[in-house]
Amino acid sequence: ELRTPLTVIHGYLDMLDPEDMPEWSPMLEEMRRQSQRMNQLVEDLLTLSRLEAREELPRERVDMRAMLATLEREARALSQNRHRIAVEDAAGVDLLGSAKELHSAFSNLVSNAVRYTPAGGEIQVRFARGDDGGAELSVRDSGYGIPAHHLPRVTERFYRVSTSRSRESGGTGLGLSIVKHVLNLHQGRLRIASEVGRGSVFACVLGAERVLARGAA
Ligand code: ADP
DSSP, X not given: OOHHHHHHHHHHHHHOOGGXXXXXXXXXXXXXXXXXXXXXXXHHHHHHHXXXXXXXXXXXXXXXXXXXXXXXXXXXXXXXXXXXXXXXEOSOEEEEEOHHHHHHHHHHHHHHHHHTSXXXXXXXXXXXXXXXXXXXXXEEEOSOOOOGGGGGGTTSTTOOSSHHHHHHHTOOSOHHHHHHHHXXXXXXXXXXXXXXXXXXXXXXXXXXXXXXXXXXX
8 A cells, every 4th residue: 555656656757757858857856766765664664564563583594694795795785885895704603583584684784884984984794603602793884973862762763863964864764673673573682882973883682592503515
C-alpha cells in the first residue's frame, strides 16, 4: 500500500526528460530527489515494522568473509574516493543469525560513517573477537562526532543530532533504530563512543553463542 503510489510517481517522473523542458529542469530534479527520499523512508519504515513484528530471526551461518567484502564494496561506492577505507577481519570466525538483517545493520553503520565524515577522513571496519568469546563488528570514523548528551537518544526513531546536516546527508533518521532492533533480535547490543570533531565508533557486540568457527573448506 505504501509502495505502489510511489512506484507510479517514479514511473512518470522517469518518463519526463528535463531536456524537453529546460525551464522545469530544477523542479524535476528536486521532485526526483524527494521521491527517492520518500522511497527510502518507506523502505526503512517497512524494515522496522517487519523487525518489530518478529520475535526470532533465522539462525543461519553468516559468512563474515563475504559480509566484510560486501561492506567494503558498499563503503567505497558511497565514499567515491573521498575517504580512506580499511576493512580488517581480526576475528576469523562466522556468525550465527540472519545474514540479511545483520547486513542491514552493518551497512547502516558504514553508510553513517561515510555520510558523517568529511572528505579526506578515515573509516575503519573491523571484525574482532571479544574477551568473553563473543565477537564485534565495529565501524570507526574520523568524522563530525556526536556531543555526549545526544548519545543516549541517537537510536530513537527520527532522532537526529543536527537536522540540517542529517537531511543533507540523505538519511531517514531510522538507520540506528534498525541497527538496534537487529542486534536485540540477536541478543546483542550497540556500543557507541564518540567525540565531537574527532569521530565515532559504533560497535555491534554479539555474544559467544553467536560465534561459529569457520570450517576447513
Ligand atoms: P540518519 O538517517 O539521520 O543518518 P540514523 O538513525 O542512522 O539516521 O542516525 C541518527 C543520527 O545520529 C544522525 O542523524 C546523526 O545525527 C547521528 N549519527 C549517526 N551516525 C553518526 C556518525 N557516524 N557520526 C556522527 N553522527 C552520526
